[in-house]
Amino acid sequence: MRTSPRIDLQRLLGRLDAFNRIGALPGGGNCRLALSEEDRAGRDLLVRWMREIGLRVSVDAIGNIIGTRAGREELAPVMFGSHVDTVGTGGRYDGLYGVLAGLEACEALNHADQTTRRPLALVAFTNEEGSRFPPYAMGSLVYVGGLALEEAYAVRGIDGATVGEELRRIGYAGNACPGFLTPHAYLELHIEQGPILENEHFVIGAVEGITGLSWTEVSITGRSAHAGTTPMDLRRDAACATGEIAVFVRRLAQGMGGQQKGTVGRIELYPNLVNVVAERAVLTVDLRNTDASLLQQADQQLADFLERLAQQEHVAIATRRLARFEPVSFPAEMVSLVETTARELALPCRRLFSGAGHDAQMMARLCPATMIFVPSVGGLSHNVHEYTAPEHLEAGASVLLNAVLRLADEVE
Amino acid sequence: MRTSPRIDLQRLLGRLDAFNRIGALPGGGNCRLALSEEDRAGRDLLVRWMREIGLRVSVDAIGNIIGTRAGREELAPVMFGSHVDTVGTGGRYDGLYGVLAGLEACEALNHADQTTRRPLALVAFTNEEGSRFPPYAMGSLVYVGGLALEEAYAVRGIDGATVGEELRRIGYAGNACPGFLTPHAYLELHIEQGPILENEHFVIGAVEGITGLSWTEVSITGRSAHAGTTPMDLRRDAACATGEIAVFVRRLAQGMGGQQKGTVGRIELYPNLVNVVAERAVLTVDLRNTDASLLQQADQQLADFLERLAQQEHVAIATRRLARFEPVSFPAEMVSLVETTARELALPCRRLFSGAGHDAQMMARLCPATMIFVPSVGGLSHNVHEYTAPEHLEAGASVLLNAVLRLADEVE
Numbered sequence: 001m002r003t004s005p006r007i008d009l010q011r012l013l014g015r016l017d018a019f020n021r022i023g024a025l026p027g028g029g030n031c032r033l034a035l036s037e038e039d040r041a042g043r044d045l046l047v048r049w050m051r052e053i054g055l056r057v058s059v060d061a062i063g064n065i066i067g068t069r070a071g072r073e074e075l076a077p078v079m080f081g082s083h084v085d086t087v088g089t090g091g092r093y094d095g096l097y098g099v100l101a102g103l104e105a106c107e108a109l110n111h112a113d114q115t116t117r118r119p120l121a122l123v124a125f126t127n128e129e130g131s132r133f134p135p136y137a138m139g140s141l142v143y144v145g146g147l148a149l150e151e152a153y154a155v156r157g158i159d160g161a162t163v164g165e166e167l168r169r170i171g172y173a174g175n176a177c178p179g180f181l182t183p184h185a186y187l188e189l190h191i192e193q194g195p196i197l198e199n200e201h202f203v204i205g206a207v208e209g210i211t212g213l214s215w216t217e218v219s220i221t222g223r224s225a226h227a228g229t230t231p232m233d234l235r236r237d238a239a240c241a242t243g244e245i246a247v248f249v250r251r252l253a254q255g256m257g258g259q260q261k262g263t264v265g266r267i268e269l270y271p272n273l274v275n276v277v278a279e280r281a282v283l284t285v286d287l288r289n290t291d292a293s294l295l296q297q298a299d300q301q302l303a304d305f306l307e308r309l310a311q312q313e314h315v316a317i318a319t320r321r322l323a324r325f326e327p328v329s330f331p332a333e334m335v336s337l338v339e340t341t342a343r344e345l346a347l348p349c350r351r352l353f354s355g356a357g358h359d360a361q362m363m364a365r366l367c368p369a370t371m372i373f374v375p376s377v378g379g380l381s382h383n384v385h386e387y388t389a390p391e392h393l394e395a396g397a398s399v400l401l402n403a404v405l406r407l408a409d410e411v412e
Numbered sequence: 413m414r415t416s417p418r419i420d421l422q423r424l425l426g427r428l429d430a431f432n433r434i435g436a437l438p439g440g441g442n443c444r445l446a447l448s449e450e451d452r453a454g455r456d457l458l459v460r461w462m463r464e465i466g467l468r469v470s471v472d473a474i475g476n477i478i479g480t481r482a483g484r485e486e487l488a489p490v491m492f493g494s495h496v497d498t499v500g501t502g503g504r505y506d507g508l509y510g511v512l513a514g515l516e517a518c519e520a521l522n523h524a525d526q527t528t529r530r531p532l533a534l535v536a537f538t539n540e541e542g543s544r545f546p547p548y549a550m551g552s553l554v555y556v557g558g559l560a561l562e563e564a565y566a567v568r569g570i571d572g573a574t575v576g577e578e579l580r581r582i583g584y585a586g587n588a589c590p591g592f593l594t595p596h597a598y599l600e601l602h603i604e605q606g607p608i609l610e611n612e613h614f615v616i617g618a619v620e621g622i623t624g625l626s627w628t629e630v631s632i633t634g635r636s637a638h639a640g641t642t643p644m645d646l647r648r649d650a651a652c653a654t655g656e657i658a659v660f661v662r663r664l665a666q667g668m669g670g671q672q673k674g675t676v677g678r679i680e681l682y683p684n685l686v687n688v689v690a691e692r693a694v695l696t697v698d699l700r701n702t703d704a705s706l707l708q709q710a711d712q713q714l715a716d717f718l719e720r721l722a723q724q725e726h727v728a729i730a731t732r733r734l735a736r737f738e739p740v741s742f743p744a745e746m747v748s749l750v751e752t753t754a755r756e757l758a759l760p761c762r763r764l765f766s767g768a769g770h771d772a773q774m775m776a777r778l779c780p781a782t783m784i785f786v787p788s789v790g791g792l793s794h795n796v797h798e799y800t801a802p803e804h805l806e807a808g809a810s811v812l813l814n815a816v817l818r819l820a821d822e823v824e
Contacts (some may be wrong), residue, residue: 194641226766229606243658
């Protein structure tokens with residue numbers, strides 16, 4: 001007798017626990033940096049699980065892992081998934097939840113003995129985090145043709161190894177050509193990584209789009225000098241200039257308001273000694289906005305400020321663009337699909353924008369895409385204390401399963 | 413025939429060149445961190461040279477090297493010297509000049525066949541810079557009883573080794589007891605490390621005292637969060653708090669004016685990533701003033717500011733005192749001695765305070781002390797481009813020689 005497919009929460013939690021033993025950090029959280037030994041072990045486990053539930057596994061040349069479940073017709077597949085790599089001090093759900101919930105959806109269909117008109121394709125994209133190798137979402141970016149494979153291979157990580165070397169070393173430079181499947185649609189289930197759903201007591205977020213992002217590395221060259229002997233007005237102090245930038249970036253974001261964010265997350269001083277006026281500083285500025293023209297304005301205001309600052313501080317300031325992605329808006333019918341599915345499951349749902357980048361942002365160039373968010377306690381993300389309640393994990397997986405089923409029945 | 417002793421500039425320059433081959437950096441400047449292989453090589457050369465000109469060499473338990481030249485009477489010796497270690501990117505003269513000029517003064521006396529009533533003692537103190545092992549002026553501080561030998565031995569350096577281990581490894585944990593000679597007086601010749609003499613066209617500085625110094629390590633704990641998803645007003649950003657401190661410290665020093673200096677020289681962020689709001693920051697604040705009560709006021713203003721900042725930024729701020737030395741005033745008769753000697757040599761001289769710490773600051777606890785400064789081009793210091801013109805090197809050495817001769821003839 002055919003039953004309606006249902007998410008088995010215990011099976012999903014069991015897989016999350018088992019997978020998170022890989023790269024577990026002593027105090028909690030996980031470190032599975034892209035293409036590391038831990039990433040390899042995670043990939044091996046995922047491939048095994050995919051095969052155990054009958055998915056046909058392909059690995060493409062950038063290491064994206066795609067498990068296909070046949071449909072009744074030879075149509076473009078419905079793709080869903082996320083990533084299994086983490087930042088250096090990552091949490092238990094970022095990326096992994098979307099992949100394992102997709103695996104659970106496939107297994108739920110198996111148990112219900114249910115086929116779909118379209119094939120299904122569960123994907124784990126390579127190096128979404130970008131913590132070891134820039135840029136983030138590398139696997140999906142290569143998949144959609146936004147970055148040439150050879151360029152990606154040549155990227156050198158923070159430890160000196162290249163993407164190409166490491167892919168070969170861990171055995172995940174596959175034969176499939178990135179982009180070999182053009183999906184009918186792409187869905188990505190993910191924790192919110194922010195506080196909105198929790199604060200407003202929603203269980204599901206229907207993601208309207210992804211914030212645009214501008215990353216700038218700022219290098220300041222002043223003059224090293226003795227902290228005890230150099231008069232204040234003769235200094236060319238790279239640390240003071242750094243301080244002014246950190247204060248300005250926050251004021252800029254607060255002044256613009258709305259969705260504007262601004263962060264100085266990295267600061268390196270040279271020679272970085274208590275009694276030496278800093279000669280050089282390298283810092284990063286992360287600006288984000290959901291509105292393309294506002295993001296451009298923020299970029300311009302930063303550039304203007306740095307120009308004034310260089311004169312005022314008698315330092316040289318050089319900038320280098322580390323990343324720039326325009327905001328992405330997901331198609332209205334995809335966002336509605338998530339809302340409708342949540343409503344049918346009686347799950348409180350609101351629309352929101354993602355402030356974080358995701359593989360869905362790249363996949364949107366190739367096919368209709370959107371994301372499903374579930375709450376993150378305290379909005380914590382990229383933090384070992386990241387937490388989402390089991391009932392929310394179950395709710396998100398159910399929305400994913402049911403939205404996939406609707407998409408898989410679509411003819412066009 | 414006895415001639416008047418005279419500094420031989422070429423001999424002094426030759427020794428500076430030869431010594432500075434040790435730990436020479438590719439682009440100029442020197443790295444002879446305390447108790448490193450390079451420091452050992454420098455010490456070995458100094459001991460050889462001391463012996464070649466007939467000094468009796470003693471090494472004390474903290475590694476201070478003292479070369480004694482006998483006097484006509486068994487009186488307290490006149491001590492002079494400085495240090496031969498450098499910061500990581502040090503110049504050619506800081507410390508070394510004072511030692512080699514002292515060596516040259518002794519050799520000039522030999523060549524003039526001149527004895528002195530009092531013995532002379534040329535000293536090279538251990539670890540004046542404090543770059544590898546805190547605190548600075550460790551050798552002289554132990555010598556005057558300001559730091560217990562066992563405490564100094566236990567100090568762990570930035571590379572994990574301890575002072576005791578490294579002293580034994582390089583063979584400079586000597587037998588003499590620190591403080592075994594109580595000098596009649598102490599004189600230290602040094603480059604100014606600041607711009608005053610050059611800017612005002614003086615050749616000699618008679619040092620009235622040494623600026624007091626307060627070093628504070630500030631640790632800020634906020635909360636790591638995603639740079640794209642965390643609303644600006646919910647952040648507890650350790651990097652923003654750091655920026656506010658860097659800006660405040662400068663404003664504090666400029667607002668107080670006079671001799672007040674303020675420097676944030678070291679900043680470390682964690683996790684220090686472009687897209688993560690910094691959870692933690694550790695930075696240093698270096699405050700200096702020649703006036704003890706003003707320095708105390710500056711300390712208090714910093715403490716008050718940090719308290720307000722912690723509330724305003726919703727971060728925890730802890731402080732740790734890294735060093736605190738009260739301003740030192742040298743005895744008027746010692747300062748006058750330098751002035752008089754310079755005047756007799758027709759060298760333009762002015763009084764000034766030292767903004768940098770020196771071994772003379774510690775020795776002043778034990779005996780009358782002062783310093784002789786010569787100009788530093790551009791005021792550069794702790795910088796590979798540190799430079800003092802040969803005629804100024806000669807002038808300083810001549811003042812040292814003649815001031816030493818005056819002191820060595822004093823009965824009481």
